[in-house]
Amino acid sequence: MRFANAGTAEVPVRSLLFVLFAAVLASCATAPPKNPSDVCSIFFEKEDWYASARKAQRRWGIPVPIQMAIINQESSFIEDARPPRYRLLGILPLWRRSSAYGYGQVKDETWDWYRTKTGNRSADRDEFEDVVDFIGWYAHQSYKSLGISKSDAYNQYLAYHEGHGGFRRKSYLSKPWLMRVARRVETTAARYRRQLLTCQPSLERLLASD
Structure with missing residues (x-):
């Protein structure tokens, strides 16, 4: 006993x-930012995010507001976001719907492509700095191979979601819901751009003081 x-x-x-x-x-x-609808609030809360996003813009040419709008749509700024699982009989969890992971919801094979091409082998999908660099790099590939302007949030998002092959085939035309989402990304990017104009001088001063 x-x-x-x-x-x-x-x-x-x-x-x-x-x-x-x-x-x-x-x-x-x-933790995700407390006010994801306001890019100024995001950057003042997450002190190193603005520097990372600005670095990606300078390296690849995609505007900071578009980077942030894509992340907002893909993960709501949740670092370890994953797609939901399929469920047996609606109850028992099975496998996930894809290998997408992290801030940018990037699939395994696409992330491996990025790491190989850039030499950034230590990059992680749950690290904000790595993900904004990935988004900038991918937008640059979309510009080179598809001719999509780096300031075109709508079409950049469609290429991001469907892949370059899917965009060429215009697979999004059979997905009205996806085109609505792309418009939402475009609207968010435009709002972030207006907001950033009001706080960017302060953000730059904070960077300069570090």
Whole structure:
């Protein structure tokens, strides 16, 4: 009986340790911005994000507001976002609908392509700096291979979602919902652009003071 009691006492202790470990991991995650509809609020809250987005713009030429609008649409700025799982009988979770992951919801094969072509082998899809660089790089490929202006949020998003082959085939024409989403990205980018005009001088001063 002494050993049986000791064994049963271990169960809640193990459970408690598991909960505490999970809580520590959760605390290490980067919380999404409190006001995702306001790009100025985002950048003042996430102090290093503006520098990363500006760096990607200077390297690849895609405007900061379009980068941010794509991330807002894809993940709502949740660093470890994933697609939902298929469910058996609507209950039991099975496999996920795709390998998309992170801020930009980038699939495994596309991320591997980016890392190989840029030499950025240590890039992670849950690191904001790496994801805005990826979005800039991908927009640059869309410009080179498809002729899409880097300031064209609507078509850049369609190419981002459908891939270059899908965009060439105009696969989006059979997806009215996707064209509506692309318009929403375009609208968000335009709002972010207007907002950024009001706070960019302050953001630049903060960068210069670092």
